[in-house]
Amino acid sequence: MFLENGWGHLENMSAVCFEIESFDAATQPSRTTGAAEGSELSCLAKSFGSRILTLNDVRAVEVTGSSFMETVARESALLAGDWESLHERPDGLTARHLARTLWISALGAGLFGASMGWWRSPWMAAINAVKFPLIILATAFGNALLNGLLAALLGARLKFRESLMLVLLSFEVAAMILASMAPINLFLVWNLPPMSDSQETQLVYSIMKLIQVVVIAAAGLIACWRLLSCLAWRLKNRGAALKVFWAWIAGNLLLGTQLTWICRPFVGSPHLPVSFFRSNAFQSNFFESAWESFGQVFFP
Amino acid sequence: MIEPNIPPIPGTGSQPPPASDHSAQSPPVANGFQAAEALLREPARLIDEVRKGKCNWLLGALFGLSSILALVYGLVLGSFSGGTQWWASPVKSVICLVFSAVICFPSLYVFACLSGARAKIRELATLLVGMLAIVGLLLLAFAPVAWLFSQSTESIVAMGALHLVFGAIAFYFGFRFLELGLNRLNGDRNPVLRLWSFVFVLVVLQMTTSLRPLLGKADSFLPDTKRFFLQHWASHFRD
Numbered sequence: 001m002f003l004e005n006g007w008g009h010l011e012n013m014s015a016v017c018f019e020i021e022s023f024d025a026a027t028q029p030s031r032t033t034g035a036a037e038g039s040e041l042s043c044l045a046k047s048f049g050s051r052i053l054t055l056n057d058v059r060a061v062e063v064t065g066s067s068f069m070e071t072v073a074r075e076s077a078l079l080a081g082d083w084e085s086l087h088e089r090p091d092g093l094t095a096r097h098l099a100r101t102l103w104i105s106a107l108g109a110g111l112f113g114a115s116m117g118w119w120r121s122p123w124m125a126a127i128n129a130v131k132f133p134l135i136i137l138a139t140a141f142g143n144a145l146l147n148g149l150l151a152a153l154l155g156a157r158l159k160f161r162e163s164l165m166l167v168l169l170s171f172e173v174a175a176m177i178l179a180s181m182a183p184i185n186l187f188l189v190w191n192l193p194p195m196s197d198s199q200e201t202q203l204v205y206s207i208m209k210l211i212q213v214v215v216i217a218a219a220g221l222i223a224c225w226r227l228l229s230c231l232a233w234r235l236k237n238r239g240a241a242l243k244v245f246w247a248w249i250a251g252n253l254l255l256g257t258q259l260t261w262i263c264r265p266f267v268g269s270p271h272l273p274v275s276f277f278r279s280n281a282f283q284s285n286f287f288e289s290a291w292e293s294f295g296q297v298f299f300p
Numbered sequence: 301m302i303e304p305n306i307p308p309i310p311g312t313g314s315q316p317p318p319a320s321d322h323s324a325q326s327p328p329v330a331n332g333f334q335a336a337e338a339l340l341r342e343p344a345r346l347i348d349e350v351r352k353g354k355c356n357w358l359l360g361a362l363f364g365l366s367s368i369l370a371l372v373y374g375l376v377l378g379s380f381s382g383g384t385q386w387w388a389s390p391v392k393s394v395i396c397l398v399f400s401a402v403i404c405f406p407s408l409y410v411f412a413c414l415s416g417a418r419a420k421i422r423e424l425a426t427l428l429v430g431m432l433a434i435v436g437l438l439l440l441a442f443a444p445v446a447w448l449f450s451q452s453t454e455s456i457v458a459m460g461a462l463h464l465v466f467g468a469i470a471f472y473f474g475f476r477f478l479e480l481g482l483n484r485l486n487g488d489r490n491p492v493l494r495l496w497s498f499v500f501v502l503v504v505l506q507m508t509t510s511l512r513p514l515l516g517k518a519d520s521f522l523p524d525t526k527r528f529f530l531q532h533w534a535s536h537f538r539d
Contacts, residue, residue: 079413180410183403184503191510193526222414222492265333 071100075176078169081226083233101168106133108175113266115185116212119192120268127276131263136171139256140164143248150247156235158244166234167248170227177219201270206268224249225290261286332361339434339477348479350426359422362429369436370394374514376443380450380459381517388521392511397432400504404496411496417485427481431474438470456516457536463515471501505529 077085113132117124148160149165158166188211192204227248231241262281268274329335329349335358338346350358374390409424414484418429449462475497482493508514508527527535 076409076413076418079410080416080418082418176410177407177414180407184407184499187503187506189408191506191526191528218495 062257067106071104075104075172079173079176079226081229083230091203097100097300098165098168101165103135105136105168105175108172108177109136111182112175112178112185112215115182115189116179116266117268118186118191119208120195120265121274124265124268124274128266131266135256135259135263136175138259139252139254140167140171142255143167143251146251147248151244154240154243154247156231156240156244158234163248164236164249166227166230167252169230170223173226174219174223177222178216181215181219185212195270205267205270212267251295257286261289329358332365334364335361336433336437341438343430343477343480344484346430347427347484350423359426359429362426362433366397366432366436367394369433369440370397373436373439373443373446376447377452377463377514379447380456380515381513383517385513385515385517388518389514392514394505396507396511396514397435400500400507401428401432404500404503407499408496411492412482412485414492415482417482419482419485423485427478429523430481431478434477435467435470435474438473439466442466442470444538459515460533460536471497471504483536498533 074086109132110129113128113130115123117126117128141164144160144164144167148158151158151163156163189208191202192208195201222243228241228245231245232238235241235244261284262277264278264281265272265275271288272278305474329338329346335346339362346358370393371390374393375386377393378385378387378389378398405425405428408428409421412419412424417424446459446462446466450459453459478497479493509527509532512518512532
């Protein structure tokens with residue numbers, strides 16, 4: 001809505017996303033966007049109420065209390081790496097923020113997982129919609145203590161809760177990228193020949209796996225890049241940030257790959273039935289299997 | 301008069317966008333024809349107007365313009381085979397562009413944010429349909445040449461290659477407009493955006509295969525077998 005009659009509306013709202021644009025013939029156009037809630041609202045109202053108030057100065061003050069818009073504003077700041085904006089928000093590291101990070105990560109990863117499983121069967125899609133978020137969350141929480149301890153040992157002044165939130169934020173970035181690719185992934189699946197016992201199905205299965213790996217790897221790399229920039233911003237020391245970053249990545253990679261191994265299948269081999277877990281889920285591990293494959297190829 | 305400095309606002313990390321190059325006295329874009337002209341001659345001015353919220357009608361107008369242009373180019377595509385393709389090709393051309401834009405829009409939003417752009421969903425949607433309108437305008441300009449060739453040859457491969465070249469040129473300028481728009485919304489020249497452009501081209505190419513034939517004769521509106529676009533092209537080359 002547009003505020004044209006003062007700031008009364010603003011002070012009565014619990015949270016707003018705002019966009020203020022001011023321009024006239026003599027000055028350059030400038031725009032300020034952001035989100036505020038709680039005690040910030042009265043501060044925001046006063047800062048404008050004391051000096052602007054007329055629409056001659058401010059052409060448009062768009063204020064919305066919609067939580068959807070608020071979420072969009074926050075997510076765009078997160079993707080853009082605008083850490084100042086995220087940190088200054090009063091809910092920066094609170095339980096509410098944690099909850100929002102969790103549901104967005106779960107939704108994003110679930111959407112991509114479902115689009116990936118759809119080629120195999122709708123049932124595989126439903127299973128993936130549950131498994132993908134589970135892997136992300138299990139990796140973050142499973143390594144929470146380790147990540148917190150490593151940060152402290154490597155000289156980073158991060159609270160335990162902060163280190164957890166930083167890892168979750170990077171997973172959230174990856175999940176949003178994956179969610180945005182889900183419609184394209186579904187289009188890809190729609191274009192694939194249906195599953196059959198033919199030789200062609202094996203080829204399609206291989207192509208499908210390859211594309212999924214590339215997309216997930218790209219999302220993971222971008223998320224890592226954001227995590228590193230966030231750590232560098234938070235610690236104000238790129239050297240320390242790099243140490244913590246590599247330590248966290250190594251730990252998360254170790255746990256994440258094994259969780260992924262246990263939770264297979266995701267696309268589902270054409271000659272095996274759809275299932276939540278393979279019957280041999282807890283046999284062997286990712287690295288052992290990779291080593292065996294390496295041996296078969298190079299030392300047959 | 302406006303005061304030069306807006307006071308700091310809590311919860312705001314964004315910087316004001318770069319200064320406009322255009323005179324503030326420039327008359328605002330008032331109708332579709334002016335919008336089409338501005339797209340070609342002064343894209344930066346059009347983007348600034350969108351940013352200022354002066355052209356909320358542009359989204360619908362540019363969408364309509366790009367659909368009509370795709371329809372017209374589709375007629376040229378259909379003229380190669382005639383018959384049912386007179387109506388099927390224009391319809392498929394519009395579906396191809398619109399559906400590609402719709403399924404790629406979420407990733408454009410995410411990639412634009414990753415490149416640092418602070419754009420609203422509506423602004424980004426306007427940029428995307430602006431890009432499609434530029435593509436449509438260029439294809440319209442190529443239409444007479446394409447029609448002439450389509451009447452002079454029966455080779456689907458030759459015509460397909462010609463349309464691909466025209467499409468590549470049109471999309472080059474389309475992506476240039478999109479990049480300019482994102483730069484004016486604080487985005488960087490980021491490889492992430494180039495990656496999105498690559499994905500979008502792949503989706504459009506696959507769409508032309510999913511909706512085939514756009515050029516040759518067909519018994520049904522949509523094909524009954526599914527193929528990758530490279531596989532489809534290879535089969536035509538073998539024939």
